[in-house]
Amino acid sequence: MTIVAIVVVLAGAIFFAGYQLMKKADTFVLGEGCTITVPAGTLDLDLEQSQVAATIAAVAARRKLPKQALEIAYITAIQESKMTNISFGDRDSVGIFQQRPSQGWGTVKQIMDPVYSTRRFFAALEKVDGYLDMSLHDAAQAVQRSADGGAYADHRRSAEILATAFRGDQPRAVHCWYPPKESPPPPQDAAAKKEFNRARGASREDWLKATWFVTHAPVYGLRQVVHDGYVWSASAGQDGWQPVKEG
Template sequence: MSEPTRLSRPARRGRAARFAAGLAVLLGLVAYVTVHYVTGSKGAPRCTIGSGSNRYEFTPEQASNAATIAAVGTSRGLPERAVTIALATALQESALRNIEHGDRDSLGLFQQRPSMGWGTPEQILDPVYSSGRFYEGLEKVPGYSRLPLTVAAQKVQRSGFPQAYAKHEPDATLLSAALTGRAPAALTCTADVKEGRPGDPARIRAELIRAFGEETAPKPVTPGAGSGAAAGGAAVTAPPVELSVPVRPTTATRDRRGWELAQWAVARAGELRIAEVSFGDHVWIADDASGDWSPARSKSTDGSTVRIRLAR
């Protein structure tokens, strides 16, 4: 009986030592995460709308696609309800990802099928085109804005699971309120643009025009005098490229249109290499770990323009 007793004690001590070592590693990891959180270190880029239980968190890719869907809808003069229906549909069909596969030959954000006349594969994989085709179908549905979302979406999509659209309506409602400008500063995003290629003014201009129309063609902002030199005449890094996007009311007020453009820019900041967006007395900065909009030190624009500063 004594021999097994002698063997069991070291085994217990070994388990205790392994437990203590594992606990030490876990505590070290918790401390590491806590320190990085408190000091403002950023994790993977993310976007958020809402708060508490009424909150939707998504990736920059999803945010970019959602912003495109919303922009195409408002540029067609459609109401917010149409944008909500489109976003809920894309959430169900692709989780707001521009996927190159699906049931049979289905593709893209709305899982449209080339064989059913939605367009070529290349066209369907263009978010602007596919969004436009969805809205074309929706506009043909009599009284779509008064129909239950599942009914309106199903009349366009002809899905085998029409009730599945309903579960996405709360998130789609949050998204559409922000991305159509009704909920100012509601979209918060983090973006890492410190390293990599600089922002391309020509690409941003092209993307704005494709999504919103020629009236949003931005103009470069002329740097202030002396901004390229420090005191004493020493040369410093060239100032960041800035663009000024005109805010011209369409079917909405100027303030709402401005927020629509500003939050579109934030949603697409990572993809388009945007470092800062400002509208009115609010500013969003990619370097801010919170991703929130903040009050500007001085009013950045008079409400007639949205300022976009590109990464360099």
């Protein structure tokens, strides 16, 4: 039995719908998570990390920043918070970049909003003279002024993989899986589009958009994302993107 409350068509032929109620339990024996696969390698993330990664990429795209800027943001978020939106840290640091209210980054509530904190990070990065000529870790350190700036360098390979995938450079690079809810909420298609647009604005990067919706599917009760002849389904578990069946 399938419950589909609504189907929404987006620019670039991306669409999504509500949860499928009856699913095969064995599809989800491995719990939940996301896999990112690009030519440079593969990473496994949890759902929150993937959602944060997608949001950072969307904000970077909105600001028309180069891939290098996105990689700088990723090595910073990985080092500072393991790319999770934590409400604690050294002294008064909070959020994905461990920004401090006492240092003028914003209120705790503002910094705990990943869109806001990412905007503030990139605004600070763009003020660093010649940051594109620096190493990734030196640029990150120029923004963060961390006690151990060299630690950022450990995450360069992960940042390259994430940037390639979440910018949409590599089609079908990200897929996620999670157990179905017994009583799923109604699909919140309008809320999902509103939140994406808050991060990205009007978008033509269709694989970036498709990836954002995949990572946020459990938040907004989305069942499918379809783009460019491929479909990601919440009910498919770890099968990932599959060709759309004709007929």
